[in-house]
Amino acid sequence: MTDSPARVLSDDELDVLELTLGGALPPSALVAVLRARPADGAPAGPADVGPARVVLTDAENTPLARITDPPGGTPAVEPLQPLATAIGPQWDAAVRRPARDVRAGLGAGGAAGLGLLVTEVPTREETDAAAALAAGAGPGTGPDEGARPGDLLLLVPVARRAPEPGTVGAPGLVRAAQGLAGTLAERTGARVATVAVPWSGLGDISLDDVAAAYGTARVERLATHRSPATAERVAALPGVRDEAFRALYPPASAAELTRAASGAHRRGAVVFFTGLSGSGKSTVARALAAELEDDGLGTTLLDGDEVRQHLSKGLGFDRASRETNVERIGYVAALVARHGGIAVAAPIAPFAAGRARVRALAEEAGALFVLVHVSTPLAVCEARDRKGFYARARAGEIAEFTGISSPYEEPDDADLVIDTTDVPVPEAVDRVRHHLANLLG
Template sequence: MAQTRTRLTHAQLAELARHAFGLSPTPPDLPADTDFEDAEGVLVASTGTDGLAVREIPRWRSPAEVRAELDRRGWAQPAAWVGRPPEDAGGLPDRLLVLLPVAGTAPDAAEISLTAAAWAQRAGGRELMVVPVPVTAAGPEIGWPELATAYGAGPVASRVEPDPLSTGGRVVVFTGLSGAGKSTIAGRLVELLLEAGRTVTLLDGDEVRTHLSAGLGFSRADRDTNVRRIGWVAAQIAKHGGWAVCAPIAPYAATRAEVRQLVEAQAGPGSFVLVHVATPLEECEARDRKGLYAKARRGEIAEFTGISDPYEEPTDAELTIDTRRSSVDESARLVLDYLTGS
């Protein structure tokens, strides 16, 4: 019987690397009789009758490889530093092994390169070796001293737990019924962000349907595919520090959660902002400029959200807006204030 083949997420690859490197005694929970590949299609591990077999994990350097590199350099247990460089690097030792906890982020995430570049700028003649490691900054799976020891370093120069890496990119997703005002508020928000000098991309639901999701219908599977495509594009923008504003109906909670996870894996915690435009159904029907609700009521449009297909109201939205109580400009500025911390 042929092995099933599946692609692992960045978080799953990090978990696999931790176990393979001896940084975690717990193996990842993976299905049996399966071949696993990374985002580039490289076969990294398999499960079979003999259990889990790890082949290679291209992104991560194992502790053994790093220790061997330290030996080649003639470094005997250099001091370790975890995370970003300090503002004042004056008191740092002459040789430093920098460990970047970046589990769950994409290998080409901009923040990894930016952090390495920041270290190079502040090195001040010091010898540095910067190594991404498959642990998370906010909740490390292994203590920093133990991590440093595994990679061949001596005492940790910094015991301050670093903040999770973030690219600075943001994704704002407006969700709500058809006619709720999502696209109008999203468009005004983009104007305000541009006025503030921010580079931003608008992914409007109708325009995405015309281009990125042409050919999809309105079944649950097609709706989910449409929202996932929007989320993927937005995550790529945020991964490289850009901002994206999206305005799909996005009726299903599980798919919205999936997009949140995707974006935050690429751009860091807090990079995804969900805005529920909570205009009631009766108000949306009253606005019905396109006559869509009337057609749905007559049965001329199947699987219409709010009429013949469910809308699962968010319980995890960062902001909720009722357009009966705030104008388009007021609504957009509420979101802007949230994004800028005003």
């Protein structure tokens, strides 16, 4: 194992590996995905997997499989350790079965008559369509097409990565499919199985082909049986609540109810302040967090000093320790934002590399990222220094103090630049709120 170079797989690539190990995809499909997605994060292009033998790991460096891709030969994948699982219905072993096991359970024929791809939460209309298809009476279904009661798979594409804000994720989609399975079994007498299919949509892989690999003789996408009228009603659902508020309450009351409920399905965000000690970043960050909370947005404030006392207790102030502190803040902020919250962080974050890592963590979590450079000049920061840190640093009593004995790398990628010398806190907060609101929509 140690004689082969390693490649850390993303969540999307882990989905492809799971399909390959389960017999839904040939190893060549995995090789094609890896070649199109260089490990160093560079844009997709004519990249190679690398040497003929590569160990594939997850983010925790657990060796999961060894892929062999000899020149002019046939790629092969050898499992090394089981892939990590999590909690939730999409991880239930009775649902998340390898393709080869699903095929083997279909009897001597090795094929189900019909596979229904459940890509969205089914409406009543789609439930009726599914029942008709399961009974062999759906549009375009005849007695020779193999769609007969007793052979039905509900295939639910599920991804490791977080879902888009406001959409039903993998657990909810699996639960909805299981409810549909019970309804279909009761209404048609069909033998219905729900199967979670790891699916990220990478490369040129077809979801229909993957569904066929699970043993379906015919694949139908259930969402295609949603009529335009139903689709229009579904699309209008987000506005139903606000219309009800306006109908039941006077304008001022409706506005407050809308404000309180507005954060329920928003995309998460990380608002990251950086600047010298005394620049005013913590003051602005605290005020911003309070305003966002009042707007009904779940907000977590990660103040640099408070983090130092808890999350980063024991770290020094050398460059490596500072980078570790910033990365820890970024990691926690990304966790908050991943679940739709707003994380407001206000460390000094003096180095560009550390700030870039925080941005990457936020973006990997599917969150918005706003970098605010509080650019208050050093002289103003020193004049505000109530704790005497600058004076002590100039006297040599504090080593590696940012702006004095340790550098501050001014960001060239800030989304907002605010100098609190002449920008009052309320105005600074309004600028950040306006920028964030435009991003959140």
